[in-house]
Amino acid sequence: ANAQPTGDVCFASAPQTVQMAGRNIGDLLNDKAISWGSFEGGFNLQTVNPNGTTGCMRSHTNPISGMLIADYNGQYTPFQYYPQSSNLAHTRPADVSEIGHPGPANHEYDLDDLLAAANANNLPAVSYVKAVRYQTGHAGGISDPLNEQMFLVQTINALEKTRQWKSMAIVIAFDDSDGDYDHQMSPIFNGSTSPLDALSGMGICGSGDPSLGHAELRCGYGPRLPLLVISPYARPNSVDHTITDLTSITRFIEDNWSLSRIGGGSFDAIAGQLTNLFDFTGHHRTPPLFLKPDTGEPSH
Incomplete structure (x- = not known):
């Protein structure tokens, strides 16, 4: 469960590594020449953090737990596990125009590249985004809801100010409950x-x-687990009761760009759809909402 991607330069001496076979959503997007990218906090090994850390040792101190947390974790970069979509040497894109397209970085970028691409009106059609570890919301002192809130609000505020916002949909998903179970068993x-x-x-x-x-x-x-959609096309003040899972996001991408299914036992084949979270009729456009990163309150 804790295996790192085989060949990742940051985990050359890891006790357990793994490489995945088969196809992923990146392959399906490449087949149709749809731009895409995976943006991972801590991926750029040339960055020097304010605390002086750099390379694979880049880190931040969680201001709430006081723990020093490495920025990068290969387990957070799913495309690193597949040889056809990995960037094991963490090669940088040649320039902002490469982002989302074939090139030395092979669709694998740092989180800083996300806003650089958005501000250049070159955000990929499909983007996977992961914060540096202390802002992921993961329990156990690694992160916490307040640090997660800072990342989400700062990132979404910035994206809402770009020209691409008018056709954007942001899906916020969580990968596990960290023990915070509820009373309702899933089907x-x-x-x-x-x-x-x-x-x-x-x-x-x-x-x-x-x-x-x-x-x-x-x-x-x-x-x-929670799943949220933020978009000009989102239904306002709405809660959808469709049963979905993480691969519902994959299915939405497949359906939106007329891709095939991944196959090989992927749950996208049985996943519920996200379409009830949107209003594509043209009757309504949800205006952007800007929040204060530290409190989560509306910023006027």
Whole structure:
């Protein structure tokens, strides 16, 4: 579970690394020549932080926990695990015009490149964005909701001021609950008959008939998590009750650009759609909302 990407220069001596096979959403976008990029906090090894750290040792101190936290973690960069979409040497893009397109950086960039591209009106059609670790909202002293809020508000405020905002949709998703479970069990969309599962009985998860064929040991869905959409096309003051998961975002990308499905057991094949979160009729456009990064209150 904690394996780093094989070959990443920042984890050459990691005790456990892994490389993924198969295709990812980047491959599907490349097939249709759709611009895309993955923007990871701490990815640029040439940056020197205010505390003097640089390279793979770039770090920040979490001001709430007091812990010194490395900016970069290969586990946060999913495209680093695939040989066709990795940038294991953390090569920089030649210039802002490369961002989103084939080049030395291979679609893998630093978080700082996100706003540089947006301000140059060159933001990729599809962008994956991850904060430096102390602002990811991860529990255990690594981050916290207030540091996460600072990152989200500062980033979204900046994006809302760009020319590309009028056609933008920002999806905020979380990868685990960190133990903050709620009272409602999620429905079982993919069963499992693995002896390592024991949800409905020993060796049984749900009906025991995996919806995705070979996708054993993936009993799901797991605990409920927030998913937010911020966009001029978002339905205002609305809560959608469609059952979705993280691959609903993948499905939205596939459907919006008429891509194929990833296949190979990916949950995008059974994921609920995000379309009910939007109003594409042209009857309404949600105006931008600017917040104060430190309090989350509206900024007038």
